[in-house]
Each structure stands twice: as structure tokens, then as C-alpha cells.
Amino acid sequence: MSKLIPLLQQVPLFQDLTAAELETISPLFVERKYKKGTILFFEGDAGDEFFLIQSGVVKIYRIDNSKEIILSLFREGDYFGEMAMLHKGNPRSATAETLEATSAYTLVRAEFQQFMERSPKLCLRLLEVTAERLRRANEQIYDLTFLDVRSRAVKTIVRLADEHGVRKPNGTLVDVKLTHQQLANMIGTVRESVTKVLQELQEEHILSIDKKQILVRNIDALRAMI
Numbered sequence: 252m253s254k255l256i257p258l259l260q261q262v263p264l265f266q267d268l269t270a271a272e273l274e275t276i277s278p279l280f281v282e283r284k285y286k287k288g289t290i291l292f293f294e295g296d297a298g299d300e301f302f303l304i305q306s307g308v309v310k311i312y313r314i315d316n317s318k319e320i321i322l323s324l325f326r327e328g329d330y331f332g333e334m335a336m337l338h339k340g341n342p343r344s345a346t347a348e349t350l351e352a353t354s355a356y357t358l359v360r361a362e363f364q365q366f367m368e369r370s371p372k373l374c375l376r377l378l379e380v381t382a383e384r385l386r387r388a389n390e391q392i393y394d395l396t397f398l399d400v401r402s403r404a405v406k407t408i409v410r411l412a413d414e415h416g417v418r419k420p421n422g423t424l425v426d427v428k429l430t431h432q433q434l435a436n437m438i439g440t441v442r443e444s445v446t447k448v449l450q451e452l453q454e455e456h457i458l459s460i461d462k463k464q465i466l467v468r469n470i471d472a473l474r475a476m477i
């Protein structure tokens with residue numbers, strides 16, 4: 252059995268495929284390894300590959316005049332690059348860059364489309380994830396329009412804890428190393444404002460930071476703020 256099959260079985264997108272379908276699709280993926288800081292593709296590139304992360308972290312962002320907004324962070328079991336692939340001729344909607352050494356499986360458009368044509372369940376799962384990402388993008392628009400920096404920072408940290416958190420005896424550790432600048436690029440503000448909010452939250456004993464990793468000590472207090 253291919254070593255990819257256990258990963259595919261854990262990814263909601265592929266979880267309805269039969270054992271035979273998994274056996275057919277798994278050899279079509281190509282395993283790739285990337286160093287930290289590798290650009291996988293740029294916004295605007297032509298794209299015909301789908302990426303499934305085996306390990307590591309990838310940031311999805313847009314940049315304008317050296318100002319960056321991070322749209323999402325993806326980790327093991329997450330996929331990206333499906334948008335340009337679904338519609339031939341659509342360019343990449345954002346840039347993808349590894350935040351850590353990353354291992355991913357890639358699949359070319361023709362193979363993926365063949366599978367979509369054969370598997371309505373795969374299409375439904377793809378729609379579910381796309382709808383969830385749209386819901387989150389709507390929330391980001393709302394937050395950027397109506398919330399102040401502290402509320403946006405709190406929401407971002409709660410989301411990081413929910414999506415990248417590892418339970419520890421003294422709280423939830425966000426399992427991604429992020430600089431204040433990268434957090435600012437997720438929140439849509441400047442580094443100085445993030446430093447100020449993080450300082451306040453540390454003084455309130457809600458979180459602590461060690462080697463660029465956030466440990467949320469009181470997630471309930473953080474949730475109560477949003």
C-alpha cells in the first residue's frame with residue numbers, strides 16, 4: 252500500500268473515495284520537499300497543480316508595495332492551489348511560501364479533473380471546504396472593516412490556537428513560529444501595534460511567548476473578548 256493512502260484517508264476531501272479509488276489516485280501524486288522560505292508559486296502565475304501538505308507549514312498571502320496580508324496558514328492534511336486548477340486559465344489568486352521545511356504531494360490538473368468527473372462525493376467535499384474558506388474570507392472582510400486592532404489580534408490568536416494548537420498542561424501552544432511582523436500581516440496592522448497588544452495580553456496572564464511561539468494560557472478569557 253502506498254504510504255500516501257493513510258494521509259489521503261485522513262483528509263476530508265478524499266475520505267469518501269473507495270479503497271480502489273485511493274489505490275488509483277495515490278500513484279498520480281508526486282512527492283516534493285521544500286526548504287523553509289521557498290516560494291511555491293506567485294500570485295498571477297499560471298497554475299495547474301494542486302498541493303496537499305504532508306508536513307510543514309505554508310503561508311498564503313498577497314503583497315502590494317511590500318505590504319503583505321496573510322490570508323491563511325496551511326499545515327499537514329490541508330490542501331491549496333485548487334482555485335487556478337478548477338478553472339483553466341485562471342491565474343494563481345495568491346502567493347504560496349513555506350514557513351518551515353515542508354513536504355507536499357502535488358497532482359496535476361488533468362489527473363485531478365478526471366477524478367472530479369468520476370467522483371461526485373469528491374466534488375461535494377471540495378465545495379464544502381471552498382464554502383468554509385469563503386465564510387472565513389467574509390469574516391476577514393468584516394473584521395478588517397469593523398473591528399479595532401486589539402479585537403482583530405485576539406480573534407487571530409484564537410483562530411491560531413484552534414487551527415494550529417497543541418494541548419499542553421499549562422495551555423494551548425500554537426505550533427507555528429511567527430514573528431510580530433508576520434502576526435501583523437495576518438491581522439492587517441503594523442508590527443508596533445501587535446507588539447503592544449501581545450504585551451498587554453502577557454501582562455493579563457492570558458498568554459506567554461517563547462521563541463516566537465504563543466502559549467495561550469487562558470483560552471476562555473481570550474474567547475470571551477470576541
Ligand SMILES: Nc1ncnc2c1ncn2[C@@H]1O[C@@H]2COP(=O)(O)O[C@H]2[C@H]1O
Nearest residue numbers: 311322323331332333334335343344345
Ligand atoms: N482567502 C483564502 N483563504 C484560504 N485559502 C486561500 C484564500 N485565497 C486563496 N487561497 C488558496 O491559495 C491558493 C493560491 O493559488 P490558487 O488560486 O490556485 O488556489 C488558492 C487557494 O488554494
